[in-house]
Amino acid sequence: MKKSGIVGNWHGMVHCESCSIHQAALFSVIPIENLAEMRLPIEDIQFNAGASIYDIGCEGSAIFTIRSGLVKLSRFLPNGSYRIVRLARHGSVLGLETLLGSPYEHTATALSPTFTCRIPRDIVYELALSYQELYQQIMQRLCDSVHQADEWLTLLATGSIRARIARLFLYLEDKPHNSLCTLLGREDIAAILGTTPETTSRIIADLKRSGAIHHLGLNRFRCNIQMLHTIAKES
Amino acid sequence: MKKSGIVGNWHGMVHCESCSIHQAALFSVIPIENLAEMRLPIEDIQFNAGASIYDIGCEGSAIFTIRSGLVKLSRFLPNGSYRIVRLARHGSVLGLETLLGSPYEHTATALSPTFTCRIPRDIVYELALSYQELYQQIMQRLCDSVHQADEWLTLLATGSIRARIARLFLYLEDKPHNSLCTLLGREDIAAILGTTPETTSRIIADLKRSGAIHHLGLNRFRCNIQMLHTIAKES
DNA sequence: CGTGACATTGAACCGCGTCAACCTCGGTGG
DNA sequence: CCACCGAGGTTGACGCGGTTCAATGTCACG
Numbered sequence: 001m002k003k004s005g006i007v008g009n010w011h012g013m014v015h016c017e018s019c020s021i022h023q024a025a026l027f028s029v030i031p032i033e034n035l036a037e038m039r040l041p042i043e044d045i046q047f048n049a050g051a052s053i054y055d056i057g058c059e060g061s062a063i064f065t066i067r068s069g070l071v072k073l074s075r076f077l078p079n080g081s082y083r084i085v086r087l088a089r090h091g092s093v094l095g096l097e098t099l100l101g102s103p104y105e106h107t108a109t110a111l112s113p114t115f116t117c118r119i120p121r122d123i124v125y126e127l128a129l130s131y132q133e134l135y136q137q138i139m140q141r142l143c144d145s146v147h148q149a150d151e152w153l154t155l156l157a158t159g160s161i162r163a164r165i166a167r168l169f170l171y172l173e174d175k176p177h178n179s180l181c182t183l184l185g186r187e188d189i190a191a192i193l194g195t196t197p198e199t200t201s202r203i204i205a206d207l208k209r210s211g212a213i214h215h216l217g218l219n220r221f222r223c224n225i226q227m228l229h230t231i232a233k234e235s
Numbered sequence: 236m237k238k239s240g241i242v243g244n245w246h247g248m249v250h251c252e253s254c255s256i257h258q259a260a261l262f263s264v265i266p267i268e269n270l271a272e273m274r275l276p277i278e279d280i281q282f283n284a285g286a287s288i289y290d291i292g293c294e295g296s297a298i299f300t301i302r303s304g305l306v307k308l309s310r311f312l313p314n315g316s317y318r319i320v321r322l323a324r325h326g327s328v329l330g331l332e333t334l335l336g337s338p339y340e341h342t343a344t345a346l347s348p349t350f351t352c353r354i355p356r357d358i359v360y361e362l363a364l365s366y367q368e369l370y371q372q373i374m375q376r377l378c379d380s381v382h383q384a385d386e387w388l389t390l391l392a393t394g395s396i397r398a399r400i401a402r403l404f405l406y407l408e409d410k411p412h413n414s415l416c417t418l419l420g421r422e423d424i425a426a427i428l429g430t431t432p433e434t435t436s437r438i439i440a441d442l443k444r445s446g447a448i449h450h451l452g453l454n455r456f457r458c459n460i461q462m463l464h465t466i467a468k469e470s
Numbered sequence: 471c472g473t474g475a476c477a478t479t480g481a482a483c484c485g486c487g488t489c490a491a492c493c494t495c496g497g498t499g500g
Numbered sequence: 501c502c503a504c505c506g507a508g509g510t511t512g513a514c515g516c517g518g519t520t521c522a523a524t525g526t527c528a529c530g
Contacts, residue, residue, distance in 0.1 A: 075386075077393060079470065081393070083393050085388050099374070100374060100378050105382055105385065106385070140335055146381050150310055152388065153310075153318060154311075157429060158312060158392075186509065194392060196487060198486090198487075201511080202511075205511085233312075233314045234314065421478095430518075430519085431519060433478085433479085433520080435477095440478070
């Protein structure tokens with residue numbers, strides 16, 4: 001899970017035209033043959049678990065596409081506590097606010113080994129001149145972020161902690177591999193739900209006892225979707 | 236505060252070129268003389284306090300610019316409770332998700348008499364063809380929404396209810412008319428903060444006693460900004 | 471003057487935070 | 501190879517903050 005390095009590792013320039021997630025990526029609107037001949041200065045950067053991708057308040061000049069991995073976006077309160085406001089995965093784009101001239105609005109931290117493409121802001125501007133559909137793509141991403149944020153608030157910041165944890169399990173469930181779920185560290189869960197690691201731990205133990213989830217080792221769980229849905233509706 | 240009608244009242248077509256909030260509006264990027272000759276099918280619609288502007292899940296074909304008034308955007312939970320996820324005021328644009336083909340993602344309800352311009356989606360598409368800067372405008376609005384949502388979560392859904400209420404006062408303060416603040420009904424406040432009307436009422440009474448706020452009648456308050464900031468930092 | 475919607479207050483209960491002890495497990499060094 | 505160590509997870513006891521339910525107060529409006 002965790003290795004030595006804290007900062008991202010540069011791994012050379014990427015070839016968008018042969019990207020594994022091309023069809024899900026921002027530049028999917030650009031014909032592959034054109035991408036191939038453009039030689040864009042897009043870098044492949046990897047982050048170990050725990051590494052920071054960028055920090056809140058920093059003037060950035062690039063966005064990041066996540067090819068694989070899991071990233072948390074956090075914000076801080078005057079009193080020093082913090083809250084995770086979103087998770088980003090495969091296909092997400094981070095730091096879109098820099099396209100509009102704002103500094104980064106979150107601290108982005110890798111939760112698992114994460115592979116990203118760093119795309120300089122100016123490249124996006126340039127491409128948008130020739131490919132107006134790129135605007136649609138960006139608008140779509142922003143719209144998705146708004147939707148995600150609103151759902152986050154209603155699902156994961158409302159009601160009893162028990163219900164929130166059930167909703168988090170359902171939220172994290174790998175839909176393809178049915179009813180399997182990889183959970184985060186207790187402190188991260190607490191920062192998502194607005195509670196404490198202790199309460200989190202207690203309630204998860206409770207869910208295990210009641211049979212709503214089964215521990216498979218190393219934070220992997222098999223979920224009883226039915227029961228979790230019932231609990232999610234409570235309170 | 237509340238009159239008879241529940242639905243919006245149609246008040247004729249608007250003249251964008253002479254709009255009171257033109258410089259803050261979506262179409263500010265379009266030269267006034269061009270706006271004048273276009274005769275856009277944009278309607279002026281008013282809503283009384285309590286009236287619904289649109290409902291979550293409905294297929295919409297228009298966005299709304301708020302010329303004046305106050306609007307709450309709500310989402311609902313499986314168990315019937317609901318949460319206010321954002322407030323919109325003078326200059327805000329509602330329903331941008333329809334531009335991307337999604338149904339409305341909130342129920343939008345006027346909290347005070349509200350004057351809006353209803354702009355059909357197709358008009359935006361059309362104008363964007365000639366005025367690409369319009370995309371920047373829309374992206375800016377979306378980005379603002381994301382930022383607002385994230386702040387909402389960290390400020391108004393985190394920490395003790397006492398701290399949240401203090402932050403809400405600071406959030407609602409009319410910056411120009413210093414330290415004055417118009418509060419909402421207790422139930423709406425509760426739906427913003429994720430608590431109950433009773434707790435809200437109790438804590439507001441407490442803040443009055445401690446001198447952090449002074450009641451001026453009909454939900455108007457004069458705030459002691461210093462004290463509120465101190466309380467906002469607690470817990 | 472009566473009525474209904476909303477705000478306030480009280481009292482009892484309990485969910486959750488807090489603090490502290492203990493356990494578990496993977497990594498490290500002797 | 502094993503014993504130790506430290507980080508993170510678990511569990512217990514206790515108290516506070518916030519919910520709940522119910523009664524009462526307040527004000528705008530018919």
